Amino acid sequence: MxxxxxxxxxxxxxxxxxxxxxxxxxxxxxxxxxxxxxxxxxxxxxxxxxxxxxxxxQYVGRPTPLSHAQRLSEHLQGAQIYLKREDLAHTGAHxxxxxxxxxxxxxxxxxxxxxxxxxxxxxxxxxxxxxxxxxxxxxxxxxxxxxxxxxxxxxxxxxxxxxxxxxxxxxxxxxxxxxxxxxxxxxxxxxxxxxxxxxxxxxxxxxxxxEFQSIIGQEARAQILQQAGRLPDACIACVGGGSNAIGIFHAFREDELVDLIGVEAGGHGIASEEHAARFADPDRGRLGTLHGTYSYVLQDADGQIMNTHSISAGLDYAAIGPEHAFLRQTERAHYSYATDEEVLAAFHLLCATEGIIPALESAHAMAEVSKRAPQMPRDAILLVNLSGRGDKDLDTLMSTLTPDQP
Amino acid sequence: MNHEEGPHPQGIQAVAAMFAQTKREGRAAFLPYFPVGYPNYEDSISILQSLAEAGADGIEIGIPFSDPLADGPTVQAATQIALEAGTTVESAFRAVEAMRAHGHQLPLFLMSYLNPLLSYGPHEFVQKASDVGADGLIIPDLPPEEADAFITLCELAELALVFFLAPTSDDVRIQLVSERARGFIYVVSLTGTTGARAALPNDLARFIARLRPRCAQPLVLGFGISNAEQASQLDGLVDGFIVGSAMIAAAKQSQAAVRQFTQQIVQRSHGERLR
CATH class of the missing domain: 3.40.50.1100 (Rossmann fold)
Known part of the structure; x- marks a missing residue:
């Protein structure tokens, strides 16, 4: 067994x-x-x-909906964007x-x-x-x-x-x-x-x-087939430890035409050393062990774990889940990052075009959407795991923004 | 101990010789733990030397780590200070070299969480440890089933490689650790993190009795041992014991306090075996 x-x-x-x-x-x-x-x-x-x-x-409210973000797709003038609404699960996240x-x-x-x-x-x-x-x-x-x-x-x-x-x-x-x-x-x-x-x-x-998170991808796969009639071109999720990303990726693992894209926290940029991008910083993101698993870990030259930075507390972590390291090594998934600045822009865009206040974590995935969608044809499909809602982040945002920004 | 006749044994042999000697003397080996770099490099070297001079049988030299998840507040705070003082893996190698240069021949173990060793390179680390004169490695977050590489490397370098047993370990795990440990088995006295405790656990004698027939290696007790009275209860029960947090607490007062505390433990009355 x-x-x-x-x-x-x-x-x-x-x-x-x-x-x-x-x-x-x-x-x-x-x-x-x-x-x-x-x-x-x-x-x-x-x-x-x-x-x-x-x-x-009966308690969480599953299945969570899949929303076609029509105004955001129109605004970005490219791929059709679909949001897997984990923000609507009870407690506001996956x-x-x-x-x-x-x-x-x-x-x-x-x-x-x-x-x-x-x-x-x-x-x-x-x-x-x-x-x-x-x-x-x-x-x-x-x-x-x-x-x-x-x-x-x-x-x-x-x-x-x-x-x-x-x-x-x-x-x-x-x-x-x-x-x-x-x-x-x-x-x-x-x-x-x-x-x-x-x-x-x-x-x-x-x-x-x-296993407990793979319900996200199982639902999203069936929903996109039902709503759009086909599988997406790419599936995008933010990656801290990596549970929402693995949750949506897992159902698509054998759909080789679906790109799987994880987005790490770029913080103030890779060169600043103030980030949580384990894959994007080969000098500091090296193989090691933290909290019981062998994977990529942000560490200094002497193997001490580095302090990380992200505007989102949920991505502010020095190691990445081991299955993501494997998906990257086998090139089944690819990983990019978004800086705090890019995240805030994407956050505002989603608020203004779709009436959805995303968690700052999920806004990392939206930042990747802002970069990719405009370069794709109008009939392309991007599926995004909107892993949580942003109410918890209002204090952070109020201390960095004025209400009529951007 | 006097080893002036002939070349001094190294590595696993030195560890075996130490346990043979303490066994002949009818007592448990005293193996204090102290982190290199606390409160700074120079002071930690003098403390390590005074441990040897005051009669410790062997020493665990701790390599500080940013995330010491098996340690309680005392070791956490001390190793944090050591890191802030610029302590690195190289500092520990220098500490071993300094001890040998001063003529201290007692067994020296390097104790480190796994990640700094992986970062240094397992092969490079074991080679360097052997070159500078360390006798063994203790890695608290490396269980035997994940240790194939280190087992091979330490075997080739003839270094001790210590694994742990805890009160939660079942018979299968006891057998696994017994088969793979070299030098001694580190017996965690209780379920918990490191740190001084007022008393030894009540069921300790029964726990050791459960391990004894299943383990060929010397059993060395650690976690919670904090004074000479507790130490005197361990003679005849286990083959050795480790004192860490209480040693750091003494160092927090003064180097003289470390020396005095060490002497108290060395000169403890033997034979009040715990029942």
Whole structure:
């Protein structure tokens, strides 16, 4: 009984080609063994799948719509742009797909104490929501810097009954929140389920998170066939750890004519060294291990993990999920980046042309659309994963913008 | 210890010789941990020397890492200071060289999270470690199933390669670690991160009894050991023990405090075996 039902990776050791694995302290290795086993059983259990599907339909509001962005397409004078509206899922982002799946698994395993990390706060909110729904205790670790720039989400988590613990070590952002969550897990491993929020970390997380997020691509593929009558020319998503991107890419993995394009956070530009673009910066984005997985990691010449920068807290992370490293190596997917400035322009454009306020993370994907669409014919199709809504970012935006910009 | 007759053994042999000696003396080996570069390079070198002079049986020299996820607040803070002081992987090699240049022949282990070693290059790192006179490697986020390359490299260089066992490790994992560890097995006393604790865990003797028949390698206990009284309870129970956070806490006071604390542990009364 080994990995997924289809022939897709990872292998039994948790590797996607050369990437992935389990690089963690011994204390939690047995917990990972248990998690692999329990997830395999659950994911093949019709009862578990039925309950997951029922909650997705009746609680999250799936399927999320696919919107043809007609005015944006007209404005860019090129490809037809379709938006997969994960911003309309309950809690306002794709994160709920995974949080709900893992919380159901925790409950099935009899673990009542849930820990999670969060960067932008979207995964923390999703975890707190799923735990409230299923009657589980929830503790969310969040860097001090992120708590300050995502204050509304901190309040949301507390309203939902979660305990938010601030993390003051290191760069006080997502990577430090993950360090602290792992320290908690090492300490309380027998009673605690670690609800990890992205397609990273040790096996089985990159695989399990992909499985829970792959609903995005399954729906989008059927919807685009129904609405446009054919598959898209390209599928575009932002990539922090990479869960929304792998979620939409996975259903298209064998559609070789569909380009898969991930967009990293370019921050203030690659030369500035203030970014989170692991693939775009070959000097600093090198192979290594962070938080249990072997992939591309932004690091200095001595192997110390670098502090990253992005206008969006959700992409502000030094490593990229191992399956993305594999998709890039095999050239099945390609990766670009968008700078903060490009992201803000794309953000405004979507607000003004479509009446959708995107998350700053998702606006990275829109920035790539702004670059590509004008160079494509009018009958070309771009499918974009609009992974979250932007309400959480209003504080960040209000501090950098005046309302009548641009 | 006196090894003046003949060439001093190195690497895995030096480690085996150390455990043979402490076993003859009916006590557990005392292997303090100290991070290179804390509070700065020069002071850390004098502290490492005073550990050797005060009678440590071997030393774990810590290489600081930006994201030490198995460590508690004390080691986190100290290694952060070391990094800010400009400490690198090379600093650790220089520390080993300095110890050997001063005539300290006790086993020296380099302890590092995996990423700095990967960045340095596994082959280059093991080669350099051997060249400067280190005797083994301890890598807390490298479980044996991911360690094929390091196992081969350390075997060729005849260096010890230490793996961990924890209270959560099941029989399958105990066997795996026992088969692959070279030098000793690092036994994590409790589920948790590094850091001084007021008392040893209640079920420690039972935990060690579970490991003993399954492990051919010396068992060295770490995490939470913070004073001479606790150390004296370990003689006869385990083959060695590690003191880290409490050592850093002493260094925070003064170098004299480190020396005094080390002597207390070295001169502990033996034989109050934990039951």
């Amino acid at each position: 080994l990995p997924p039902a289809d022939k897709a990776l990872p292998d039994a050791r948790g590797y996607f080609g050369d990437f992935g694995g389990r690089f963690v302290p011994e204390t939690i290795m047995p917990a990972l063994d248990e998690l692999i086993h329990e997830f395999q059983l659950a994911w093949r259990d019709d009862g578990f799948r039925d309950e997951y599907d029922r909650l997705q339909a 994160k709920i797909n995974n949080a709900l799946g893992q919380a159901l698994l925790a409950k099935r395993m009899g673990k009542k104490r849930i820990i999670a990390e969060t960067g932008a706060g979207q995964h923390g909110v999703a975890a707190a929501t799923a735990c409230a729904l299923l009657g589980l205790d929830c503790i969310v670790y969040m860097g001090e810097v992120d708590m300050a720039r995502q204050e509304p989400n901190v309040f949301r988590m507390r309203l939902l009954g979660a305990e938010v613990r601030s993390v003051a070590s290191g760069s006080r952002t997502l990577k430090d929140a993950i360090n602290e969550a792992i320290r908690d897990w090492v300490t309380n491993v027998r009673t605690t389920f670690y609800l990890l929020g992205s397609a990273l970390g040790p096996h089985p997380y990159p695989w399990m998170v992909r």
